[in-house]
Amino acid sequence: MDNDQEGSKESSGRTDLVSEDGKNTKSVLCERCGSKVLCPAMAVFTEKELFLPSMRKKSSPGTTEGSVDGDTLTAHWLVDDMLTFENVGFTNDVGRIKYLICADCEIGPIGWHCLDDKKKFYVALDRVNHA
Amino acid sequence: MDPRYDIPRRATGGSSNSSPALGAQSRRRKMPPRPADFKLQIIIIGSRGVGKTSLMERFTDDTFCEACKSTVGVDFKIKTVELREKKIRLQIWDTAGQERFNSITSAYYRGAKGIVLVYDITKQETFEDLPKWMKMVDKYASEEAELLLVGNKLDCEADRIISRQQGERFASRISGMRFCESSAKDNFNVDEIFLKLVDDIVSKMPLEAPSREFSNSVLSLQPEPEVLPELPPPRMRCC
Numbered sequence: 001m002d003n004d005q006e007g008s009k010e011s012s013g014r015t016d017l018v019s020e021d022g023k024n025t026k027s028v029l030c031e032r033c034g035s036k037v038l039c040p041a042m043a044v045f046t047e048k049e050l051f052l053p054s055m056r057k058k059s060s061p062g063t064t065e066g067s068v069d070g071d072t073l074t075a076h077w078l079v080d081d082m083l084t085f086e087n088v089g090f091t092n093d094v095g096r097i098k099y100l101i102c103a104d105c106e107i108g109p110i111g112w113h114c115l116d117d118k119k120k121f122y123v124a125l126d127r128v129n130h131a
Numbered sequence: 132m133d134p135r136y137d138i139p140r141r142a143t144g145g146s147s148n149s150s151p152a153l154g155a156q157s158r159r160r161k162m163p164p165r166p167a168d169f170k171l172q173i174i175i176i177g178s179r180g181v182g183k184t185s186l187m188e189r190f191t192d193d194t195f196c197e198a199c200k201s202t203v204g205v206d207f208k209i210k211t212v213e214l215r216e217k218k219i220r221l222q223i224w225d226t227a228g229q230e231r232f233n234s235i236t237s238a239y240y241r242g243a244k245g246i247v248l249v250y251d252i253t254k255q256e257t258f259e260d261l262p263k264w265m266k267m268v269d270k271y272a273s274e275e276a277e278l279l280l281v282g283n284k285l286d287c288e289a290d291r292i293i294s295r296q297q298g299e300r301f302a303s304r305i306s307g308m309r310f311c312e313s314s315a316k317d318n319f320n321v322d323e324i325f326l327k328l329v330d331d332i333v334s335k336m337p338l339e340a341p342s343r344e345f346s347n348s349v350l351s352l353q354p355e356p357e358v359l360p361e362l363p364p365p366r367m368r369c370c
Contacts, residue, residue: 036211082209082222083209085209086211087208089205089206089209090205090208091203091204091206092206101205103210106205
């Protein structure tokens with residue numbers, strides 16, 4: 001996708017994405033299929049270190065026990081009610097975690113939710129597009 | 132007009148956006164964000180292997196992706212559709228993996244405004260299981276919940292064992308239950324199924340009954356819930 005306007009993944013572009021009151025200025029979209037995850041101004045920018053398994057499947061799907069390929073991400077959109085999302089999917093529980101995925105193409109994880117905090121749903125800025 | 136609210140037409144490679152639900156979404160590009168007008172829970176139930184999960188997926192788009200799903204599985208989805216100029220947030224639960232009748236918790240049923248009961252037209256057992264599923268529905272679900280019976284796997288017509296009439300007949304015995312057949316594999320009827328169900332639910336809800344301009348909505352159904360809207364073609368006429 002040669003869309004240079006779209007969601008800069010660099011933190012340098014982040015000021016564009018966050019409004020003065022800390023909300024998302026742009027729509028949050030699936031980076032693969034464009035499905036809309038959040039409307040503008042529906043989420044709050046927040047920093048929290050969260051580990052998300054890789055979006056790309058390794059050639060050998062078996063995650064050798066204990067070592068899951070992924071990234072620790074800190075920049076997230078935070079939503080306090082799951083019905084704030086336009087479209088999103090939730091995986092089955094992995095321990096106390098449910099990962100968020102695209103509701104349409106099911107790519108993911110794009111975000112993170114812990115069952116111990118029902119009012120926090122995180123979407124990683126690095127795993128979505130903004131437009 | 133603030134361009135930030137403009138949803139750009141993305142070069143999606145032409146594969147997606149064929150469903151009415153998604154079409155509605157892109158049509159909204161000029162509107163500022165607004166909260167949903169309705170929030171509904173829909174559950175998909177039925178015996179193992181009837182295609183519940185693919186119905187949930189196919190409602191949404193064409194892609195089957197393994198990345199995350201194959202290892203963990205999808206629990207539920209939030210989907211937004213527009214009908215009659217209302218923005219409707221759906222929470223769709225697919226109960227796959229918990230098919231034993233008693234293992235699906237009553238909580239699934241309790242909040243559901245719509246229940247999609249699925250069987251496989253090529254598998255007798257899945258049809259014979261329907262009364263058991265209905266027992267659960269009767270026991271746990273709200274009486275107001277809209278019911279839809281879906282005979283899935285129309286793409287396997289050659290292996291059909293349950294006739295369309297059998298499905299219609301089953302549905303006709305249950306008050307308010309609708310019936311249709313579908314193929315989640317080639318997406319036949321799937322969008323329509325969900326939209327119809329949602330439309331039924333919404334038309335039952337109070338709140339300034341939409342009185343105008345649904346003639347060009349995805350479904351042109353009647354606003355009054357008591358009037359039977361046109362349905363998947365010939366309805367019942369048995370016993």
